[in-house]
Amino acid sequence: MENKDQILVIGGGVAGMEAARQLKSLGFKPILVEKGPALGGHVASWNRLFPDMTPVRKVLDPLTSSLEGVEVLLDTTVESVSRSQREYTVVLTRGRVIKCPAIIIATGFKLFEARKKEEYGYGIYDRVITNKDLENWFNTGEDGRVPDRPSAVGFVHCVGSRDIKAGNQQCSKVCCITAIKQAIEVKERFPQAEVYCFYMDLRLFGKKYEDFYINAQRDCGIHFIRGRVSEVAELIDGRVQVKAEDTLSGRPVKVKLDLLVLMSGIVCNPANNHLASELSVPLDEDGFLRSRDNIFSVTESDRPGVFFAGTCTGPKTIPETLSEARGAALGVYNYLKGKK
């Protein structure tokens, strides 16, 4: 097998999987490297996806099956990279060395550690969970923190995103719609429960998102309260009390809840630091990888032969991630065609 057809794809989430799939159909030999024990990334731990409530399996299964014949290295990370005139030599953990003319980085994001917003009491109070915990509960039905018959459930938007104090100024883009999706799902399971969403402002930009929002208010009776939560306290009976300001009515509000869900935001993946320094690609101020250009060449880096796909360059939805993966694969194709 010649090295010039070998392309390294770093990261086995939806971006990496889609990129590998496209590379394969373009006639390359992609090698997919994933640091964890399974493919699918963050999406694999989700239950259903907006805006059509698509089950996650419906997205991941076709992706997985189309990767047949693609070499997948699980539990593997990049140790070092060196570059010669024609190709990159990548040393992986477990002693594997790969020579390839181009690399697609699809290392994705990290979910903000809700524990860092101490005032919300994650990890301290029993009734506080994150969006990821809730999806896990949808999948497994197992989480001691979720009560059997809650009468009030709250969602806090923007946990660790658009928050300079927490060190993240960027909007995570997907949590507004995810919160509404999860609020509707909770309401479906517990019709008797009152559901509250505490938001700064709602950013519902995508197709069908606004329908979701209207549906949530009109059909599900979910309460939307504009104002950041200032403080969460535990009551003697184990419930939590949320204090916030309703900035529309200009009054402080206090709500007692059986469950509080924190919408942890998308923050940069710290693993990018090592990769970026090995490949000499710059990081942006927000810690995400920097695209060559934010309009025309989002999937390209400043380094020839290094391409980006998905949330390693910033928060994105799944459809955006998939199209970037395709764009990156096409970028590799055009880059190598020009070199022949």
Added chain:
Amino acid sequence: MIERMSFPFHPFVLPFLIGMSFVLIYCLYGIVKILVQLTRDERRRFLLSLIKPSTAWKNIKDIFLNCLLHVKLWKRNRMLGFMHSSIAFGWFMIIVLGHVEVMLFLPDRVHLLYYPIFFNFFVAETESTIGGAVLFFLMDFFLLVILTGIVLAMVKRVRSRIFGMRRTTRASFLDTVGLYSLWAIFPLRLLSESFTAHISGGSFLTVPMNWIFRQFLGNDLYYLPTWWAYSIALGIFMAVLPFTRYMHIPAEMMLIPMRNAGLRIMHPRKGFARVQVLSCPGCGVCIDACPMSARKENLKDCTVYLNRQIRRGNEPRIEEISDKCLLCGKCTEVCQVGVDGPALRLAQRSMRKYGINQHYNIIDPEGYIGALGSAKVLYFAGCMTHLTPGIKKSVLSVLDKAGVRYSVMDPDGGLCCGRPMMMAGRWEQTRELIRLNTSIIKASGCDTLLLSCPICYRIFAQKYRLDGIRVVHHSVFFNELSRQGRLAVKRDPELRLAYHDPCELGRGCGIYDEPREAVSAAGVLVEGEKNREESICCGGSLGSITLSYEKRRDITLKSLMNMKAGSPDAIITACPLCSSTFGHYSDIPVKDIAELLDSKS
């Protein structure tokens, strides 16, 4: 000793005389002006303290130790201490000995201001004085001491690091003039006295020099120009002194008695504040000490530059510097003179006029009093502990474990302690909050007020009048519980714990040992590189009104780096704000002392 001249005057003394008279008149005018600016009560207190034997003795002792011997500076850096005390004390001794000479040999010339300074010009040595050469020896000795200091000062200009200083201030034009004239005074004095040593006498320094010069200089034509130059150097130094940093020499002698009299800074420019500003020697020790020095663009926001801008009257910069400061108090801690930078800034902030002034009259303390229990220990969590629920939970858990009966003053949120308003310089609002909280605490019937936030603790301990109710910080209280055996703490000898001194608890209230003792009960205490009085602010301080969160990041990272010097397994602090600020950036666990003790008991 006899007079060489028939008339005890020579025109060369004029530059010195003019400079000296100018300084004396200037200082006298300044003292009167400052006394007028004090309030009637302050003025009475200050003047009474001057005649009260205990404070008067303390004043003399402090002035001698600080202004002349520079003992504080010796503790900081021996080279720096030697340099300053050799010049100050040496000069002082030369002036004193000069007067002694005049009094001994020419008692009828004592009233002439310039005689002790230019003594060797006006006299001729006689047989009677050669025997008592001790005075001449001492004069030469102290001149040598000063010259050593001057040489060190020149070395310091080039290599300040030898003296333990990384950064120093950039001198203004007049400061430079003052500096060079100061440097010139003593070599010129040595030259002049050497040239006249065969007439007026001298000792181990001046006599040999006189002999050397006489080997190749055939006549005495050189000595008059040198005495002129000596007098001119003195004159220039005196003339520029009020406009340079050397103003700190007379000002500090005023600062020490005023501080000993217990005066406080009330107005940012007038009275005591003016003395503080003038007492700043502009050495720049506070530049390295300031936590904001982690950022290059904030290097000029420390106290030495605040003082400089106040002297220049640069209003926009004064406001900017005053609002930006974190009020951590480290500049005052390291300052050799003890200029109270934070107090100057608070006074500046208090001058601001606001469009809206909060009033808390609508708050009815009865509503809070009704919810209080009757326990003897009253716990006030405060807003920061409410925002860090883990700490609150641990405090209550430790109290339960130790069997302490307590009631919580603010179970569902309470009134503010007033410290944030005080830090914003809004004293009227502060007073109102203090009044409301005091009535609640007194009505509770408690005998101990427990605080878990040093920000609250400081104002409760220092500004509230609670008549016998003990105000205690949880680090001190829990340490007592652990010492008394009421709280059984299991020690982990493998666990390395670095204790971070919160500004408000350490420098603010002087509590350093009890938290360390409590930490040692649970693990091995290690220290940060800078600790105790010199610990570095975490960057989260409420003190700064304008410093943005992005800019605080570098301060936090620098402070964290400092804490990790002893490679600890965890950082322990006693302030919820420090704990959450560090928590955002630290890669090792950051815990409050309450959380530590709770987990180990």
